[in-house]
Amino acid sequence: MPLSGDSLSPHAFRLLEVVRDLVEGGEGTIAIGAVPAEPVAVEDEHRIQIFVDSRTVLRGGEPLELTRLEFDLLLFLAQHPRRVFTRIQLLSSVWGYEHAVARTVDVHVRRLRAKVGETVPLVTTVYGVGYRLADDAQVELVGHVHDQPGRVL
Numbered sequence: 001m002p003l004s005g006d007s008l009s010p011h012a013f014r015l016l017e018v019v020r021d022l023v024e025g026g027e028g029t030i031a032i033g034a035v036p037a038e039p040v041a042v043e044d045e046h047r048i049q050i051f052v053d054s055r056t057v058l059r060g061g062e063p064l065e066l067t068r069l070e071f072d073l074l075l076f077l078a079q080h081p082r083r084v085f086t087r088i089q090l091l092s093s094v095w096g097y098e099h100a101v102a103r104t105v106d107v108h109v110r111r112l113r114a115k116v117g118e119t120v121p122l123v124t125t126v127y128g129v130g131y132r133l134a135d136d137a138q139v140e141l142v143g144h145v146h147d148q149p150g151r152v153l
């Protein structure tokens with residue numbers, strides 16, 4: 001689309017005016033094309049953004065300091081919403097082994113919840129079974145997730 005001259009349609013001309021006003025006023029950001037590879041802050045304090053490629057997690061636009069296993073656990077649950085996993089399944093899928101104490105999962109879930117904040121719904125305990133991503137968790141996966149770029153949950 002040409003960005004100057006008389007060949008602009010009235011709609012395109014108006015769109016460019018609005019974009020110029022937003023950018024010049026410092027009120028907006030313009031992204032064209034693919035999902036950004038770098039973290040972009042989102043202000044909702046309950047929203048969790050997982051940047052898969054850079055292994056970065058933001059909560060309400062603020063970075064969370066997660067351990068490797070906390071990140072892997074969160075990513076695994078976010079990739080499988082509404083599915084319940086036993087502790088043994090999580091040990092096998094996230095940790096890569098089954099011969100550890102199953103309560104290890106409980107400790108990591110507790111630490112993950114503490115870092116994210118008690119007011120943010122994230123991991124639900126299914127008593128007698130295991131854990132799953134909370135139904136009302138606001139999680140966004142950004143980046144390449146099993147060849148699904150920019151998947152939003």
